[in-house]
Amino acid sequence: PMWTPEISSSGIHHFYVTYDSSGCWSKPAVVTLTVKETPMPLVNDVYLCKGVDSTYNKCIQAVPSVPGGIIKFYDSTDFSVPPLPSPGNAFCPHATQTGTLTFWVVQYANGCNSPGKKVLFTIDETPPPALYYTDTSYYSCVGKFANPLKVIPLPGYSRIEWKCPQCTPEDTGTIYYPQIDVSQPGTYLFQVRQKVNKCFSPYNIIKLAILPCDELQPKPLKRCNTDSVLNLFSVYDPGNRLHQWQDNDYTGALKDSIVDLTLPAVKGTRVFQYYNKLLYLRVDKQLYAGLPWDTSISVCENPVKADSYLRNCDEGGIWKLGNTPLLSSLVTLKPGTNIVRYIIPVTGGCKADSSQIRFLADSLPLLLTCPEPAFHSLDVGVAGLLIESTELDPVVADGCNNYTLVNSINALPSLDSTYFSLHNKAIESYEIRWIAYDPFEHRDTCYTRLTIATFKIPNLFTPNDDGVNDRWEFSLDKTPGAKVLVYNRWGNKIWEATGNVSWDGIMKNGYPAPPDAYSYVITHEGKIIYKGTVTLVR
Structure with a gap:
């Protein structure tokens, strides 16, 4: 006899009801079920700023979302209790303390209540920014410049506003640079406030006094950062100490009268002021030579x-x-x-x-040792000689091995793979000069010689008039100016010749040379180009 239908949408729903009696079903009866829905009212959260907004009894304003809707306010989700008293479609909580209150707004229409809409009623408060100095005034000097004004905002602030009725219009930032006339003594009032979250604070008042000032030192007071700290009252102490020392550059190094000289921000020349006394302090960084x-x-x-x-x-x-x-x-x-x-x-x-x-x-001397002069005998018709070794390279003694070595033939550090030409002569002699030097101005030079020839010089002859090998013979015609000199074992010159050499064993004194081994040299243009020995047999 009772049934609860599950209805998920508003509107008119029809049902049919019948019953069974003695095996017979009755004629169906029609039941009409009307489901109505009331939407939530239009309402917004309320956010008030204490000390700035003119009143704290602002009301929550709701607007019916359907014609004829009735607005009701509750302080909980129990909508069965009587609603809060409210004039019309507004509810005024009369709250004065900072914080957030929660309310629910319901709309009654077409015989139904809407779901409750949650509304937040917030009262916030932002205090004014703190003054950087707690002295009665900030100070500047006549004829100098207007010192900047600084405040300390709350963490998370979004804006700082300055106002000065006597000077520039509104400005922003924690430091304010007044554009005022400092040619005459005077006092200027400044207003500053901050914004945190959605609320501006009330204005704080800053007084800037323009005073005739004296400099405490004719030159800046010099200190080093290794001095750690400086007590400004050790430089100037008025005795009564009615005012604060002020850091006109806001380096952050000044606490009461103590300057932290180790902070990088204080390096250079900074200005500190005690009422109408100026102190220029130069702080240098100690440099180390390592x-x-x-x-x-x-x-x-x-x-x-x-x-x-x-x-x-x-x-x-x-x-x-x-x-x-x-x-x-x-x-x-x-x-x-x-x-x-x-x-x-x-x-x-x-x-x-x-x-x-x-x-x-490098203090060790650089020493060169050149090889002994070299002689190479070539076959007749050969035009020159290719040196394929280091036989003509010097030995270098150098402690650092940082030398440069060059020669007069190819300006390279070696004569290996160097070609020497005969220049169509039977004999050719090359004087080779080697030079070594290093970055420390050490230098050494040595010389050697290479002689190449296509003639054959016999090393034995028998001047006994038998018609066989009676003379020591060879030709120097292809080397004009060449001369051969023959010496005995005691170093005495016994014979010489130029051009075609043909010695019959008779010394220059007319006597026959005794059987022996004789040394000889071949000279050209005053230089020895070849040395050898020849044996005379009788």
């Missing part, structure tokens, strides 16, 4: 980049080789000991510093 990797360093290169042998050094110093100033750390060394210094001069309030490196440059 430490050498080793006090004595052996080097073979030249020049050297001296700063590569220092660690933990600052820029800004000067380099010296001995007492001679250098343009940079690139130093040209002399053989032996070189003392190089890096000097940080006195800078403002900071001390000098220096570092010294002792470079032991």
